[in-house]
Amino acid sequence: MTSDKKLIVLVASTVYHYDELLDRIYGLLTQLGYEVWMSHKGTPPLSSDLSNLENCLVATEKCDLFLGIITPQYGSGICEDGLSITHHEFKRAIELKKPRWILAHDHVFFAHTFLNSLGFKGKDGRNKLPALEEPFLDLRTIDIFEEATISHLPYKDRKGNWVQKFSSIPDAMLFATAQFSRYQEAEAFIQEHFQDRKGVSSKIKNNEERS
Numbered sequence: 001m002t003s004d005k006k007l008i009v010l011v012a013s014t015v016y017h018y019d020e021l022l023d024r025i026y027g028l029l030t031q032l033g034y035e036v037w038m039s040h041k042g043t044p045p046l047s048s049d050l051s052n053l054e055n056c057l058v059a060t061e062k063c064d065l066f067l068g069i070i071t072p073q074y075g076s077g078i079c080e081d082g083l084s085i086t087h088h089e090f091k092r093a094i095e096l097k098k099p100r101w102i103l104a105h106d107h108v109f110f111a112h113t114f115l116n117s118l119g120f121k122g123k124d125g126r127n128k129l130p131a132l133e134e135p136f137l138d139l140r141t142i143d144i145f146e147e148a149t150i151s152h153l154p155y156k157d158r159k160g161n162w163v164q165k166f167s168s169i170p171d172a173m174l175f176a177t178a179q180f181s182r183y184q185e186a187e188a189f190i191q192e193h194f195q196d197r198k199g200v201s202s203k204i205k206n207n208e209e210r211s
Helices: 019-031 052-062 085-095 106-117 122-126 140-148 169-180 183-193 200-210
Strands: 008-013 035-038 065-070 100-105 163-166
Touching (some): 008 085, 019 035, 019 065, 019 169, 052 085, 065 085, 065 140, 085 140, 100 106, 100 140, 100 169, 106 140, 106 163, 122 140, 163 169
Parallel strands (some): 008 065, 065 100, 100 163
């Protein structure tokens, strides 16, 4: 059966220090029946007339499911606006209200809580911090964390704001397994909530006929 009949998961993450985790995530999702688009593996569809950022944003728009991993590293692909490509992928997935699952490293959780407790709350508050040499994480990762948790809205209005903490590869793999092992439920969810998305309904219909 052709891969275009599979649900597509885009995995957005920095790679530095986390290549083993990404390799294992890729293997798991592929084994579960998904088509996995991951820059680390070179699997997203690429167009030679687009920039790296544009290719990644197109992949974010076309994917069915979004798995974002927030690590202490911000990423080396910095765009002209000062944001990383990974950060732009998160922003676009949230803007489009993609079905999404987010993992964030324990260091990001800790730094966010710690800085808030010291009064450096929000991006404006963190901008008041003195420059740090070789910090244990890039503070811009907290920007992504707050966007993923939709912290700018009142708590009652936040939807899709679950961010799962992990401190080890087994932690992350447990979350990925629990959330993505129910392939048919993922199909049903998309069919119910995203029927107007181009291509998704036909993929589900083809899978139903195949089964």
